[in-house]
Amino acid sequence: MRTVGRLLIVLLLLCTGCGNSGQMAESEKEKVQREDEVSLKFSIWSDEESYVRDVIEAYNALKGYEAISLEVVPNSQHEDWVNHYNDAYATDIIGIRGNGQLLQFQKQKKLLGLSRFIKESNLDIRNYGTMINEITCNGEYYALPTRSTCWALYYNRKLFQERGVPEPEQMTWEEYIELAERMTEKRTEIWGGYYPPWIYNIPAIQQGYYLLDDELEPTWESLELMQKIYASGSHFPYDRVKDRGDFCREDFEKGNIAMLVCGEWLANMFLEDQAEGIEVPEWGIAPLPVPDGVEAGTSIGMYQFAGITSVCRDPEAAFEFLQFLCGPQGAQIYARNGIIPGYSNEEIQAIYLDAVGTEDARIFFDAKRIQEQPVWEGYDQLTELFKEDACELLEGNCELDEIMERFQEQREEVFGKMHNE
Numbered sequence: 001m002r003t004v005g006r007l008l009i010v011l012l013l014l015c016t017g018c019g020n021s022g023q024m025a026e027s028e029k030e031k032v033q034r035e036d037e038v039s040l041k042f043s044i045w046s047d048e049e050s051y052v053r054d055v056i057e058a059y060n061a062l063k064g065y066e067a068i069s070l071e072v073v074p075n076s077q078h079e080d081w082v083n084h085y086n087d088a089y090a091t092d093i094i095g096i097r098g099n100g101q102l103l104q105f106q107k108q109k110k111l112l113g114l115s116r117f118i119k120e121s122n123l124d125i126r127n128y129g130t131m132i133n134e135i136t137c138n139g140e141y142y143a144l145p146t147r148s149t150c151w152a153l154y155y156n157r158k159l160f161q162e163r164g165v166p167e168p169e170q171m172t173w174e175e176y177i178e179l180a181e182r183m184t185e186k187r188t189e190i191w192g193g194y195y196p197p198w199i200y201n202i203p204a205i206q207q208g209y210y211l212l213d214d215e216l217e218p219t220w221e222s223l224e225l226m227q228k229i230y231a232s233g234s235h236f237p238y239d240r241v242k243d244r245g246d247f248c249r250e251d252f253e254k255g256n257i258a259m260l261v262c263g264e265w266l267a268n269m270f271l272e273d274q275a276e277g278i279e280v281p282e283w284g285i286a287p288l289p290v291p292d293g294v295e296a297g298t299s300i301g302m303y304q305f306a307g308i309t310s311v312c313r314d315p316e317a318a319f320e321f322l323q324f325l326c327g328p329q330g331a332q333i334y335a336r337n338g339i340i341p342g343y344s345n346e347e348i349q350a351i352y353l354d355a356v357g358t359e360d361a362r363i364f365f366d367a368k369r370i371q372e373q374p375v376w377e378g379y380d381q382l383t384e385l386f387k388e389d390a391c392e393l394l395e396g397n398c399e400l401d402e403i404m405e406r407f408q409e410q411r412e413e414v415f416g417k418m419h420n421e
Contacts, residue, residue, distance in 0.1 A: 044095035100380035143307035145342025180234035183258035285360035
């Protein structure tokens with residue numbers, strides 16, 4: 001694992017030619033300053049640890065003391081940690097997984113508004129891209145983007161070379177299924193495709209339709225596409241993949257999967273596995289398939305965030321760290337670790353492309369990203385209900401008509417609950 005923070009050289013300027021009394025006075029002054037310094041606690045989930053720790057090491061080196069301490073919550077416990085979060089946790093800065101958690105913390109009044117700090121800083125929020133305009137709550141920013149996600153299509157170059165099939169480029173979803181069928185060899189368990197069980201309505205989102213919209217036809221078409229994907233026999237079977245979504249990279253690394261739908265974070269995981277001596281097939285990246293009639297390069301994505309808690313002991317110091325974490329300095333460290341930061345410019349993009357070692361990754365910067373989920377309070381609940389329904393459908397326990405009727409009723413219940421609150 002590459003530790004970028006250790007590469008940062010901090011130059012200390014020492015005064016010379018002072019008498020002993022002057023040195024003692026300066027030493028006493030520094031001692032008082034150290035006693036006044038507060039170490040702020042930053043809580044994150046374990047997926048983030050490698051690159052966030054690098055940022056913290058670099059920042060603490062610049063400050064000359066442990067200005068930020070890190071609390072890492074295991075991925076398996078993080079959702080429960082969030083759901084039971086309260087002021088007694090004494091967290092000063094908090095990592096936030098997507099829009100749903102951002103709204104959850106904001107509704108509970110656990111986050112400080114940041115607009116005043118942003119206005120008084122030299123942070124250029126235009127470098128976060130257009131999605132920054134979609135994450136305010138009642139006109140207020142409650143967090144800054146740490147990194148930015150973008151979905152694409154990963155593929156095993158060796159399998160395509162062995163079959164003499166051209167490597168994938170921009171395709172429609174129908175063309176993707178056809179290519180997956182061509183690449184499948186059931187006798188040797190070579191699967192043309194792998195679709196992790198996380199988001200079943202990607203094609204609808206690519207067209208700008210969400211689960212809360214009145215027009216749900218694109219959502220039903222997305223489910224029909226999922227049915228077709230698995231009925232084709234070209235994909236890692238659903239009864240095996242539905243419980244292995246978090247292990248999709250391990251399945252791909254076995255070398256028997258031609259194409260894998262996943263996000264930009266997978267590139268970082270491949271790099272980390274390679275650094276630890278794990279054999280990873282030579283991989284490439286192609287644009288995410290799109291529905292017919294949708295602009296080439298259209299993908300989905302969202303931000304991960306960091307915010308200042310309402311019980312933070314020193315909000316000004318916390319925002320100073322946020323500027324480092326979510327600004328150009330932190331972005332360069334993220335990029336060197338093969339992670340796409342929220343803050344981006346040409347220099348940072350070049351660092352990222354050099355880190356991942358393939359120009360294919362430029363796809364992430366060229367993509368037209370649609371927000372993965374809207375900033376709407378009940379959307380996480382809708383998403384969970386839809387996933388449960390989709391799972392029932394793909395396991396063959398019910399028909400699409402039943403799912404359509406059931407989800408409509410579930411939506412009305414969620415809408416009614418939101419209205420009553």
